[in-house]
Amino acid sequence: MKVLVAVKRAIDPNVKVRVKADGSDVELNGVKMALNPFCEIAVEEAIRLKEKGLASEVVVVSVGTSAAQEQLRTALALGADRALLVETSAMLEPLNVAKYLSKVIDQEKPRLILFGKQAIDQENNQVGQMVAQLIGSGQATYASAVNQVDGQWVVEREVDGGSQVVALAMPAVVTCDLRLNQPRYASLPNIMKAKKKPLEIIAADTLGASVKEHARLLGVVPPAVRKAGITVGSVAELVDKLKNVAGVI
Template structure:
């Protein structure tokens, strides 16, 4: 079975981003970039499936400018066999990205497509679901456990009431949650090997994708500062403040 993993280049989760001075976007100049954390989990799960002899090949794909090749090489250092870059300098919305991924799915015909449930920049949580609709494949979102069989995959997913287990016929689309696994670190020998692994480049224009944005950003601002907490001397004082100031109890 062939597994396709979609990854995204984002500002590293340790970096504190700020709005630009004009309030039209986010200042990410010179900020460290990394693989989206949920995408790292997707790569790790695909590599584990290959190590368990349940997959023959792991392919990583990313949509973006040439800078995404850094993250594609990192994914190959983590165990992916080859990479595909869908090249574009435009900032794409989830639907356009899903359409680009659908075109790659049509070319590669993977048995399983794994994506992070969302990226930490846009936090849209849309691409996986849109990809499933475009490719007419069953989907399992927020996966915390995967069990792959010959013709289906058992997906345990996190829902508000606890856990839900789905049985999906292959080929299928999976989006990963935090508790699916703990990604590994790339070793130096694997980083060197990744430089020699194949990386194909496809222009977005060649796929015939409508990449025109449908959403207009009108303003970007930092979240409001939270007020400092207070200390109380007794339970009675706490109850009094909850009742008369916060008004959260009667």
């Protein structure tokens, strides 16, 4: 049984994001990039399913420029079997990415498609749901547990105020939340082995996906600098400040 995991190249979460001087975009020159943390959780879950004997092959796929090969190699070092890169230099809008991935899914025919619940750069939380709609499969978002029971994927997902358990027919789309697992570190031997694992590059325009530009990036503005707080001497003074200065009560 094949499991396919979609991954994204993103700015390393430990790096402070800076805006270009002209405000045209985020500064990426010389910035450390990494595998999106939620995608890393999805890769880990796929590998665990293989270790349990519930999957026979783990395939990772990314959409983007050739630079994304670095993150695909990271996923291979973690334990994935092979990788696919849908290469394009176009702006990665969620719908277009979902269309490319749906074409790859049609070719690969996995029984489970895993996503991180969102990417930490734009935080759209859209691609997994769009893919499920495009391929006509069931979906479960915010997964905190994934199991297979009687030929179905049983997923516990986090919802407001508790959790919900759903059963999905195969193939199914699942987006992974933080509490699903703790990703492993890639060992040096596995990093070396990853260099020899297959990584196929697919030109995006050969997939036959109907894509178009839906949005244009007009500019990026950093958040306003937060003003320093003040220290109050009593509860009465605190209430006075909240009422007459902050205006929240």
